[in-house]
Amino acid sequence: MNTERAAGEARNAPPRHLPIRTCVGCRAQRPPQELLRLVCSPAGEVMVDRTGRAPGRGAYVCYDAGCLRRAWQAAKLTKALRRPVRVSPFAEACRQVEALLRERLQACLGMAQRARAVVSGHGALSRALAQGTVVYVVRAENLAAPRAAAYEAWCRRLSIPCVSLFTKEELGRCLGKPPRGAVGFTEARFGQAFAAWYARWQRLQCAGAGLEAQHGRSI
Numbered sequence: 001m002n003t004e005r006a007a008g009e010a011r012n013a014p015p016r017h018l019p020i021r022t023c024v025g026c027r028a029q030r031p032p033q034e035l036l037r038l039v040c041s042p043a044g045e046v047m048v049d050r051t052g053r054a055p056g057r058g059a060y061v062c063y064d065a066g067c068l069r070r071a072w073q074a075a076k077l078t079k080a081l082r083r084p085v086r087v088s089p090f091a092e093a094c095r096q097v098e099a100l101l102r103e104r105l106q107a108c109l110g111m112a113q114r115a116r117a118v119v120s121g122h123g124a125l126s127r128a129l130a131q132g133t134v135v136y137v138v139r140a141e142n143l144a145a146p147r148a149a150a151y152e153a154w155c156r157r158l159s160i161p162c163v164s165l166f167t168k169e170e171l172g173r174c175l176g177k178p179p180r181g182a183v184g185f186t187e188a189r190f191g192q193a194f195a196a197w198y199a200r201w202q203r204l205q206c207a208g209a210g211l212e213a214q215h216g217r218s219i
């Protein structure tokens with residue numbers, strides 16, 4: 001009887017609260033951690049929330065250049081943020097998003113380094129690739145072409161991703177090391193975290209015909 005009552009109560013219980021937010025651009029509903037958060041400065045200017053935890057009301061947008069472009073309008077954001085706001089030119093939104101994503105991607109590299117889940121330097125990375133312990137490779141944008149092609153070919157053979165991002169100097173700095181031509185993640189969870197941010201970075205590439213020309217309107 002008690003069991004029956006408990007089962008009945010469970011059926012009648014309100015659903016567990018799961019936070020859901022709506023994209024201002026496309027109205028899709030997603031958990032907040034899957035969305036870009038926009039906030040309003042005390043001066044009334046909309047800006048990208050770099051931490052995701054800035055105080056005050058937030059407006060949410062998919063990690064998608066199209067959604068960001070549709071959302072980046074004073075009228076829509078005034079409604080979403082429930083206060084009069086000004087928006088800077090769309091190019092400024094792109095600049096802020098790019099900075100946020102670069103920070104997140106660099107943080108993934110730093111965390112993996114602290115967890116000893118990356119290998120870097122040509123010798124160490126080559127050995128790890130030969131041993132099959134690498135799950136994801138990031139090669140520097142300014143890596144010499146022949147070596148870049150060699151990493152690409154090696155990763156293709158191993159069926160692992162190889163993306164080109166950051167300069168050698170930036171890659172080294174993320175790891176607290178001298179410049180690095182390429183870095184390999186050796187633990188899937190770090191590779192997956194990086195891949196998720198990289199996918200967002202790709203979807204938010206704002207450089208496109210006419211996008212920068214669209215200026216924000218003030219109200």
Ligand SMILES: [Zn+2]
Pocket residue numbers: 023024025026027028061062064067
């Ligand atoms: Zn959207």
